[in-house]
Amino acid sequence: MLASAESTFPVDLAIIPPSTIMSTALRRSVFNIARTARVVAAPNRTTTLVRSAFVYKSYSAAAGLSREDVQTRVLDVLKSFEKVDPSKITTAAKFTDDLGLDSLDAVEAVMAIEEEFSIEIPDAEADEITTVQQAIDYIVNTPEAH
Template sequence: MAHTTEDVLAGLAEIVNEETGVPTENVTLEKSFTDDLDIDSISLMTIVVNAEEKFDVKIPDEEVPNLKTVKDAVDFIVGASK
């Protein structure tokens, strides 16, 4: 099932909030996971695993370093879900 950018952003914001306590309204496309949202690599891996389950996609480990911003992750998930 294909996901829209809006669906993925909302779902990702919920996952980030559950893992880190960052308010969902702070999780926007232009935010960097590490610089803006202060998410460490361990938390990011948990977010990736939860996103894989939520959106039924596979995010290869070698792809994770490329997911620097929320938009990077949203675009990857939208593309992988088609």
């Protein structure tokens, strides 16, 4: 992050909770906007590179999640969505057809699952996850999931 002797940008990135920034693309966008705004607001000031203020979870070893644990947590994440009828949630349920989510809601569901398991699913792979079972299978086969 670029910093100057006097901050002229109205939002300090250090105060944004990491949980509100869900994707790498969003983090990059926030970073670039902040950097551009500071440089534009103070073009004649000397700037220095400072370490990013984003906090990441780290673990000492793989959690070794069982399929049952993953299934329970994925179902719980989906139950937290207001638009989803909890009685319709099964492992075979499709996000759009069975749970009644539109495409944006389905993306939000996958993002919530990413957050629950502290992983980032690449966009191309996330687009392929259209059922609860596919989400469970992806998490089970991802060693970084916790």
